[in-house]
Amino acid sequence: MTTILVVNSGSSSVKYQLVDAASGARFASGLVERIGEPLGRIQHQAGEARSERELAVPDHAAGFAAMLDAFAQAGTPISELGVAAVGHRVVQGGSEFVEPTLITDEVAERILALGELAPLHNPAHYQAIVAARAAFPEVPHVAVFDTAFHQSIPAEAYTYAIDTTVAAEHGIRRYGFHGISHLVVSRRAAAFLGKPVSSLKQIVLHLGNGASACAIDGGISVDTSMGLTPLEGLVMGTRSGDLDPGLMLHLLRVGYSTDQLDQLLNKRSGLMGLAGSNDFRDLQRAAEEGDAASQLAFGVYVHAIRRYLGAYLVELGGADTIVFTAGVGENSPALRAAVCAELEWFGVRIDPARNTAVGGGPRRISADHSRIEVLVVPTDEEAEIARQTWQLVSA
Ligand code: AMP
Secondary structure (H helix, E strand, C coil): CCEEEEEEECCCEEEEEEEECCCCCEEEEEEEECCCCCCEEEEEEECCEEEEEEECCCCHHHHHHHHHHHHHHCCCCHHHCCCCEEEEEECCCCCCCCCCEECCHHHHHHHHHHHHCCCCCHHHHHHHHHHHHHHCCCCCEEEEECCHHHHHCCHHHHCCCCCHHHHHHHCCCCCCCCHHHHHHHHHHHHHHHCCCHHHCEEEEEEECCCEEEEEEECCEEEEECCCCCCCCCCCCCCCCCCCCHHHHHHHHHCCCCHHHHHHHHHHCCHHHHHHCCCCHHHHHHHHHCCCHHHHHHHHHHHHHHHHHHHHHHHHHCCCCEEEEEHHHHHHCHHHHHHHCCCCHHHCCCECHHHHHCCCCCCEECECCCCCCEEEECCCCHHHHHHHHHHHHHCC
């Protein structure tokens, strides 16, 4: 029995999947969203059957209960589906959780305590973990950390140049996120190329609503663009990415509160702040129709990616592959073409027909004579969480 329930709770949502850890096959999946708002929503899919329902979901425990209800409504209570273990994605594992970890009461409390570093995420994970352990008391629960893959980053890359006493007191360093995605995508890219991951220098660009770049040397993360929090680095859907820290001091001095600053930088910045939408499709459409703000936002987004691309090419001493993944990376040929434009001198040459061809799985978009292989590789964090969960509980 290798059926794993994967629970991926965000600040106001719970995504879930029932996955076969051995094959990665998906039996059922769903999303509870708008948790904490007056009216939430659950979408559930089992095989071909889809359902959608609006209901109040005050917190993540209620979200988990809504998921259990959706399975029952779809015909088979989840208790009859042979769940062998539950894998929880946890955003912040600090410096202490470097591997998938069996969740005990103590581990759950540590995950909650790390909420100091990830206030939007870890408390939500904790609620979902408590609800899941109550619903599935007999099976092992495993936490898979988004920060774990980046624990290999060397000190010169993870250290911020601030007073070391302050940094030590508050756990301030670069942790990096999207680690589960960077790991699975880099392994799948290597498999696609038919080469051992240990032989490749890769730059993975995870471009979704959240976005990060990762420099991976021989399968090991050596640098990444997100930092202490998922706010640093690339321009994102609603997050600013890199800023002069003096900008925050300035806004605090002119009267912004901490919460207002948090809202501004996490919810009203990035593509949303520049062009009024965090949906990349809207942005592209508006830019093509001549909207100047959307054109600028597209340019700022591309500029940030190219800065990191340049930095990581130097850090890695060149690269064998550049890999695009997540919603924007997998689906926007225009973005990929803009990121790779005029890099022929560095050995990057996109094949326009391959770039625009519609395809589902991993694929090459570089020309045959491109020195650096440019790939599109779909991410699958849930399959990876299921795999790691199963690996731990079956050991
Ligand atoms: P994710 O967080 O990985 O689900 O990615 C979400 C982002 O991917 C949103 O900004 C979407 O607009 C974007 N996206 C999804 N499909 C497409 C598409 N066909 N073209 C451009 N962007 C897309």
